[in-house]
Amino acid sequence: MRKFCISFAFLLFAFVAPAQHVKPCKPCAELKNLQLPDVTILVAEANVGDTIKEPNEPWRGTVVIQKPFCRILGRISKEINFELLLPEESNTRFLMSGGGGFVGSIQNDFQRKVDEGFATAGTDTGHEGGGDAKWAYNNMERQLNFGRLAIHRTAVVSKAIMQNFYCAAPSKSYFVGCSRGGGQAMMEAQYYPEDFDGIVAGAPAFAWPAIAAKFLQHSQHNYPNPKNLSPVITTDNLKLLQKEVLKQCDQLDGSVDGILNNPSKCKFDFSKLPVCANEKPESVCLTETQLAAIKSIYSPLIVNGKQIYPGFPFGGEAEGGSWDPWITAPISARQKEPSLHHMFSTNIFKYLIFNDSTFNYSKYDFKDFAAETAYASSYLDASSADYSAFKKRNGKIIFFHGWNDAALSANATIEHYNGILKTDKDAQSFARLFLLPGVLHCGGGPGCDDVDWVSLIIDWVEKSKAPDQVVASKKVGEKVATKDIFAYPKE
Template sequence: MNHETKAIKTLLLLFIVSIFTAAFSGCSTPRHPEALKTAQEAMPPCDGAPLPELPDVTLTSVTDETQPVPHCKVAGVIGPEIHFELLLPANWNGKFVMGGGGGFVGSVMNTSLMFGALRAGYATVGTDTGHQGHPLDGSWAYNNLERLVNFGHQAVHRTAVTAKALTKAYYQKEIDRSYFTGCSRGGGQAFMEAQRYPEDFDGIVSGAPAYNWTALAALTSQINQAMYPDPDNLQEAVVGPKEQELIESSYLEMCDELDGIKDGIVNDPRQCAFDVATLLCKGEKTEKCLSADQLAAVKVIYDGPKDSKGNPLFYGFPFGGETALGGWPRWLTGGLNYQEDLAGFQGGVAAGDFKQPLTPSAFYAFGNGIMKYFIYNDPDWSYVNYDYDTLTEDSKRIGETLNSTSPDLSAFRKRGGKLIIYSGWSDAAVPADAVIGYYEDVLTHDKTAAEDVRLFMMPGTEHCFGGPGPSWVNWLDEIDKWVETGTAPDQVAAYWLDENMQPEGSRLLCAYPQVAEYDTEGGTRDVSSFGCGGDK
């Protein structure tokens, strides 16, 4: 596939997401139609909005907007550089939702808009987390602890408190419910809110959470070492497209039909017993085998990072996403010969006008950014000959600010908080097993947490969205239903999208550890053909 075709497909995917959310979810029937009928009549015009003066908050603009629905847009700055944008719809449903960001953030991001939040009547806000820059560029953190603290947790909290105060003043009414939705970095922000600021939200959705930044530093950097042993040669990774296709086709041949369906999707990759070492060349290197260097590089991906003594530092990736545009090629392998633009590395995350750093993959940018500017505060740091033996100790201080790894959700749960976690099995950015590992840590800490926390694993889904599996769920609707009714979701429907941005088939997602089981008779793209089976 050439560069132009890849770029078109990336832009098309993001376009599909934005249009689909507007057509399919944002226009759904509001839960409080009687409130929406009178809200617009009762609202003052935006220019006369009764917005209070708040300590350490400067409002930079207040403007009337008409698209996608009439709303008042309030832009401001908290402290010296935490920018935010608050959208206040004319037809308010009485609720508030904050949307998270992605990557290193760097501009105001609000991924709740992907779920049609504004169209559904939510007051909604996003933030840049206290710095400006490309979401793949971490240099803003160099010698700036305040920015790291803002990025780690403070900016989201301060934005939430500020935005809710402005929302209540604008509508002159208390907020009925407050939610947070985020994926990737936003998923980590979601965890941080539940753990550190349990009073901020009634319901939280955390997708593909980047919650352990110091462990991700080990994972990203060690993969970079394996794929680009010479950092001056970024044209092609040690493992290229042909090897990735060989690996994927090999394990699919063995495991694709374990769930009774031949569709290029492994329902639970942990059940696949394929050993990638069987692909090692017995003699001369050909397209049908892996060289010793290539096998070693691949095993870093599947086995996870280790120190020089072989001690594990984090989870590896399961099978999945080896050839997909949003999988290995974008995140782990790449190569300047194969991709020139990573602007669409995560759905819903825009790069704005900021210059992208020279990088062959998203992991190359993240790994170097975290190590150079978060942990070692040294722009000249290099992964060449780095052995990871002191990384845990070296990163301990910054981990206290960045990591949201605590399994104790008792304060959040005590006030009635509900948490939905979701992740794709084919996610090439955050290992699926790491997400499962956190959830299991929560239950180990307190088994009753299962009453208020649900995890949904999504077969064939890439990072946050996309992939061969059905990846569309309106998670904002799901958390709202749970909080409003008190009934925990044990299963939800996930959808494929067609070229017209409409649902094109569906399958069942089951609350972990249950998995969807096919009845062997119905349509394989019909949610009614599946049920939630025993623990796997």
């Protein structure tokens, strides 16, 4: 097993007591000449209201910022690019956004928060192009930046720039991310507990080789022939499956509403699914091959007697944005490749685990998985249940996960949180978990998915208001539905 040690002592500065508002002590343009170790300021421009577009990610839309701010674009070391937006009238808080997938572009989901006085930042994590992981091929620096370093370095540099611009360090610092961003959040809490006072980790991708292995298991069942990537599980199968899951389990929470309040209580009887005669696929039944592929998704991946990754909860199988596109997607005009599980697993194994672009997913047998993935896990994973250093500095962390997330299993987050509770009997004094019924990956689905996580973490950090429950909402037409979600393990 290859071992390495990362030590990054960058810049030290003292925090100031919280203040209501702080204004700049120097012009924005002067930051262009700011000298920080291993940092290049590329752009420092003042804006009196601006429209910010993301040319590489049009799906993010256009962000209009109404109030004056200073925009910084910079580069750390060779290729960690970042954006920092500094409001003319600051509320003294630093708020950093996590990224999604393989990242590969500067992702700052809180640009609009500048109007509320937050200084906000995002980074591309040290590479361009996030549609696959080819950027990581035989490039250890990019691998380490993506897995362990880029968020930390961007946070330290951003706070140093704030110190120069406002002549005051941020009063409090926050990080909020989902998916890859959720894993980044956990990495920060575990390895760099001094970076943030409050952290929100949504649907976290925190054990990358294990996730890739589970995805690969699905792909081997659903796309058994790499030369013919038509999925075994069809759209009709998903409709049939979800109908039967709801028939057996929807009433368990006392409300027949198409949502399982707690899918772990669903003891699904697969024998009640209709089986096709002679393995001939039809829309009203499942072949044995299709049934085996479906069962593999709900089942944990076990290698050499050890669970690598848990199975996925029941519910939401046929919802838009659920198993299709994540697990069972056919190649189409909309989806140029097979499922996202297929894409992520093959890319992770090719470029982050084996450095072998010829890796054939269909032939992998998992028998040497632990040894083969040890190096990648050492810089990609944030799976420790020990948050004692974060707790010691009075840090607070909120985890959340949609129960019907088809991208990353809610069971993985539950198991991790249970590990925290086992490690520290007082864990709920600094860590809470919320499970959102009927919600897909980071949002979507029929469940209430809109929660103001930023306000919740600020209230916990600054007002000692621990979130025993949250109010989740969803707009349906002209009406807004709400649901009270209690902190796990309560329902």
